[in-house]
Amino acid sequence: MKDKKKKPVKFMIICCLIFLFCLTPPAMFVRSLLVMTVYSHLMAKDSLTDTGEFSISIPGGLSTLRADWYPFVMTFQDNAGFQEYMGNPNLELTILYNFPAFSLARGCSRLYDPHSPYYSSFYGAYLVRDTTGDAYGFHSDGSINEREITAVSSFDYYELVLSDFGLSQEDFIFDCNITDVKENVSYAGFDGWTRIDSDMKINGTCHTAREDVTSYLQYGSPAYSISSEFASIPMYGRIYARHFPQWNVSVFFYILVNDEATLLNCDKDILSQSRLSSK
Numbered sequence: 001m002k003d004k005k006k007k008p009v010k011f012m013i014i015c016c017l018i019f020l021f022c023l024t025p026p027a028m029f030v031r032s033l034l035v036m037t038v039y040s041h042l043m044a045k046d047s048l049t050d051t052g053e054f055s056i057s058i059p060g061g062l063s064t065l066r067a068d069w070y071p072f073v074m075t076f077q078d079n080a081g082f083q084e085y086m087g088n089p090n091l092e093l094t095i096l097y098n099f100p101a102f103s104l105a106r107g108c109s110r111l112y113d114p115h116s117p118y119y120s121s122f123y124g125a126y127l128v129r130d131t132t133g134d135a136y137g138f139h140s141d142g143s144i145n146e147r148e149i150t151a152v153s154s155f156d157y158y159e160l161v162l163s164d165f166g167l168s169q170e171d172f173i174f175d176c177n178i179t180d181v182k183e184n185v186s187y188a189g190f191d192g193w194t195r196i197d198s199d200m201k202i203n204g205t206c207h208t209a210r211e212d213v214t215s216y217l218q219y220g221s222p223a224y225s226i227s228s229e230f231a232s233i234p235m236y237g238r239i240y241a242r243h244f245p246q247w248n249v250s251v252f253f254y255i256l257v258n259d260e261a262t263l264l265n266c267d268k269d270i271l272s273q274s275r276l277s278s279k
Contacts, residue, residue, distance in 0.1 A: 025103075025104060025105060025106055025107025025108075025223075026104045026107065027107070028102070028107035028108060028220040028221070029102040029104060029107065029220070031217065032102070032217065032218050032219070032220060033071070035217045035218065036074055036217075036218050037072075039074075039218075040072075040074040040075045040076075043074075043075045043076050043077050044075040044077075046077050047075050047077045047094040047127075048077075048092060048094040048127045048129055048249060049075065049094060049096075049127070051247075052279055053246075053247045053249075053278070053279060054244070054247050054249070054276060054277065054278050054279055055276070055277055055279055056096065056125065056127070056188075056251075056274065056275070056276050057274060057275045058073045058096055058098075058124060058125060058253075058270075058271065058274045059073070059270050059271075059273050059274065060072035060073050060098055060270075061098065061101055063269070063270055063273065064269055064270065067101045068100070068101055068118065068265075068266075069098050069099070069100060069101055069118075069123070069266075069270070070098050070099050070100070070101055070102070070109070072098070073096050073097065073098045073124060074096070074097055074098065074218075075094065075095070075096055076094070076095040076097065076160065077093070077094050077095075078093055078095070078160070079091065079092045079093060081093075081155070081159060081160075082128075082152070082155055085151070085155045085159060086148075086151060086155075088130075090130050090131045090132045091128060091129070091130055091131075091136065092128070092129040092131065093126065093127070093128055093152070094126075094127040094128075095124065095125075095126055095127075095156060095160070096124040096125045096126075096127070097122055097123070097124035097156075098122065098123055098124055099111050099121070099122055099218075099219065100113075100116065100118035100119075100121055101118070102220060103223075106220075106223040106224065107220050107221070107223060108219060108220030108221055108222055108223050108224075109219040109220055111205050111219055112205055112206050112207075112219070112222040112223070112224050113206075113224050114204060114206050114224065114226065114233075115224075117257070117258065117259035117261070117262045118257065118258075118259075118262065119204060119205070119206075119233070119258050120202070120203075120204045120205045120233065120235065120256075120258060121255075121256055121257040121258060121262065122157075122254075122255075122256050123254065123255045123256070123257075123266050123270065123271055124253075124254060125251060125252060125253045125254065125274070126152050126153075126156070126250075126251070126252040126254065127249055127250070127251055127252075128152060128249070128250045128252070129247075129248055129249050129250070130248075130250075133248060135243040135245070135250055136148055136243075136250045137149045137152075137241055137243070137250045137252065138241075138243050138250065144181070144194055144196065144241055146178065149196070149239060149241060149252060150174075150176050152252065153174075153176075153237070153239075153254065153256070154174040157174065157202065157256075158172050158174065161205070161215070162203055162205065162230065164213060164214060164215045165205065165207050165210070165213060165215065165230075166207060166210050166213070167203060167207075167230050171203070171230065172203060173201060173202055173203050173232045174200075174202050174203075175200060175201040175202070176198050176199075176200050176237065177198055177199045177200070178196060178197070178198045179197050179198055179199055180195075180196075180197040181194065181195070181196055181197075182194070182195040183195075185240065187240045187242075187253065187272065187274075188240070188253065188272075188274045188275055188276045189275050189276055189277065190242065190276060192242055193240045193241065193242045194240070194241045194242065195238065195239070195240050195241075196237075196238070196239045196240075196241060197236075197237070197238050198236070198237040198238075198239075199234065199235075199236065199237075200234070200235040200236065200237050200256075201232055201233070201234055201235070202232065202233065202235055203230040203231070203232055203233075204230060204231050204232070204233040205222075205230070206222065206224060206226040206229065206230070206231070207222060207226070207229040207230055208222070208226070208229060209221045209222050209223075233258055234258065235256060235257065235258050236255075236256075236257055236258070236259070236260050236263045237254070237255065237256050238254065238255045238263055238267060239252050239253065239254045239255075240252070240253040240254075244276075246278070247278075251276065253271055253274060255267060255271060
């Protein structure tokens with residue numbers, strides 16, 4: 001009889017401990033992992049990576065021993081939004097992305113931390129297909145189309161990140177100045193990439209937490225003190241661009257960071273370890 005009485009007590013204690021943990025900052029990281037594992041898997045089913053033509057692998061934060069990036073790279077698919085943004089109903093867009101690691105003490109990503117070298121930073125790849133057969137991001141002579149390449153980055157950063165945080169279109173800043181272009185680069189197992197480096201001026205991500213922001217499920221709710229919301233900041237951008245006619249897909253590996261050393265480390269230790277291959 002005594003043992004039977006103890007079981008409900010133990011169950012209540014466990015429930016209370018779980019409840020208390022859910023109120024702590026580290027619980028926000030656990031919530032993010034659970035939500036993004038499921039959501040990314042669902043998105044991948046409708047993505048360009050699910051066509052059976054090719055595979056792409058990009059390392060996540062677990063590939064290094066530093067508290068730098070989120071554990072794994074996620075997938076997002078948004079054909080309709082990108083078609084409307086570009087005024088072209090023939091485009092398909094898949095985004096593979098990663099963002100800065102969580103601060104377990106604050107319960108949110110360092111994406112929001114204006115004092116972090118990972119502030120407002122992302123890396124990953126854009127996969128774009130034009131169903132008419134045109135090579136998105138490139139002119140007919142094979143040279144890069146700066147406007148189209150910049151457009152996919154600005155669409156991602158505003159429409160999918162900052163607008164959900166509450167930034168208005170009128171206040172959006174996305175100035176990009178290409179500083180270096182290097183052709184015939186070997187990357188991700190293929191030759192023939194064009195590497196594009198740029199200096200940028202864009203809105204930072206720090207802001208006062210709002211209600212009903214869907215993105216907080218993955219990034220956590222911002223918990224850093226700020227002096228000004230979405231203040232413009234200098235950033236560094238790097239893109240590796242190549243069109244694959246055998247798949248009719250343009251691939252743009254990208255890094256967006258606010259620290260040049262962080263860009264070089266991300267490229268060397270993580271993004272350059274990515275691999276593309278035919279299935």
